[in-house]
Amino acid sequence: MYTTELAEAFGGRTVDSELLLPADVSPGGTDIIESEPADSPEERAVNLGERAAEEAERFDIIHTNDWMGVPAGLRASRKGCSWLSVMHSVPGHYPRYERAAVEAPDTTVCVSELLASEVGERFGTQPKVVHNAFNDLGTSDANGGWVDHNKxxxxxxxxxxxxxxxxxxxxxxxxxxxxxxxxxxxxxxxxxxxxxxxxxxxxxxxxxxxxxxxxxxxxxxxxxxxxxxxxxxxxxxxxxxxxxxxxxxxxxxxxxxxxxxxxxxxxxxxxxxxxxxxxxxxxxxxxKEFDGYRPRTWGDVADDLIDYYTQLV
The missing domain is CATH 3.40.50.2000 (Glycogen Phosphorylase B;)
Structure with a gap:
């Protein structure tokens, strides 16, 4: 969701972007580059890296997410792309990749101060912070019978x-x-x-x-x-x-x-x-009286990231 929402938010802004996605999860479209399907997360990351290397010379920046973007970021950066890595979590399942996702890029961004603090303590770095947007699922009449209004x-x-x-x-x-x-x-x-x-x-x-x-x-x-x-x-x-x-x-x-x-x-x-x-x-x-909240939109996220993109180029 993060990548597709962000790509949509870039529309009308000063960024021309294309998504790189595995073919088996790609919705298709003219602005989507597809990598080969894979049987494991590790193979999927490698395939993304190979496709990124093929396309990198057309772009100024590669934006990756978490450990899976490491092969793509490394290979694109060798072709002259600046690399921005966004960390959404560091669960520790792929420690070598996670370290590379934090230490190798030109700019590393975390989705909260809480995560940035954890990343800083674990890897000795000082990531930037760009908070995610608030997600609104809207309204629906799809009642699965899960709510008892008498309770x-x-x-x-x-x-x-x-x-x-x-x-x-x-x-x-x-x-x-x-x-x-x-x-x-x-x-x-x-x-x-x-x-x-x-x-x-x-x-x-x-x-x-x-x-x-x-x-x-x-x-x-x-x-x-x-x-x-x-x-x-x-x-x-x-x-x-x-x-x-x-x-x-x-x-x-x-x-x-x-x-x-x-x-x-x-x-x-x-x-x-x-x-x-x-x-x-x-x-x-x-x-508690709940009078609503101040939403953060994907447009807000896009604007914050564009500031970092601009610094990279």
Missing amino acids: VTVFYAGRHSTEKELKLAIYGFKLYAKEREAEFVIAGEGWMTPQLEDLVDRLGVTEKVRFTGFLSDGELAHLYRNADVFLHPAQNEPFGLSITEALSSGTPVVAGHSGCLEVGSEGVVRVGARAEEISNGIQTAQE
């Missing part, structure tokens, strides 16, 4: 992985729902999903916690707008796109430490890594 609906959408603190979310919700009519709707999937389902069973809250699996954008939009509270307790979230989707929908948020809150925290109750804080946060969010 307080708490909602989460995203990957089911350790850093999202979903076990903490379930413990906190159980405390909140002990004497209340409430439900916790958990969208998405991940390697932790079976563990979370087992925890819900062991805590005896299977009647109150529901797992939806992956949902369409329309179903997500409906849930965002009809839930009473969006819960995202991760304590080290580089940006937090789902938080922005909830805020864009007018739904108050209970959140841990997230980079998007550097841009705007209206409508957000911040909590630490304790179940009691989660429970109290849900209650506070329900009582």
Whole structure:
């Protein structure tokens, strides 16, 4: 989404851009360069690099994202392109590539101060910061039957992985729902999903916690707008796109430490890594007056990046 939204935002601005995407995920089009499909992330990165080398002489700058853009950035820079690398996270799965994505480019950008601090501590660098945009899924009538309007609906959408603190979310919700009519709707999937389902069973809250699996954008939009509270307790979230989707929908948020809150925290109750804080946060969010927020658009992101592009050329 980042690359396609950004490319669209560049339209009408002082940037002529083309996207380089793997053929198996490319939507096609005249402004898209395609690399060969691949069977693994590593092979996909190599294929992107080979295609970038073929096309580099037509461009002044190559803009890459995260570790996968390293082969493309290295090979294009050898052909004379300046290289700007945007880091969205540093999970540590490909440490050699991640280091190269931070240290080798002419300019390195992170999507939040939170991530820039982590990158600085890990690699000894001082990245620039360009915050992501706030994402708005709009409105939808695609009701999957997940919201019971006779109960307080708490909602989460995203990957089911350790850093999202979903076990903490379930413990906190159980405390909140002990004497209340409430439900916790958990969208998405991940390697932790079976563990979370087992925890819900062991805590005896299977009647109150529901797992939806992956949902369409329309179903997500409906849930965002009809839930009473969006819960995202991760304590080290580089940006937090789902938080922005909830805020864009007018739904108050209970959140841990997230980079998007550097841009705007209206409508957000911040909590630490304790179940009691989660429970109290849900209650506070329900009582909190939410008068909207100041959105950050993809046009804002494009303008900030163009400033760095200009410095490179």
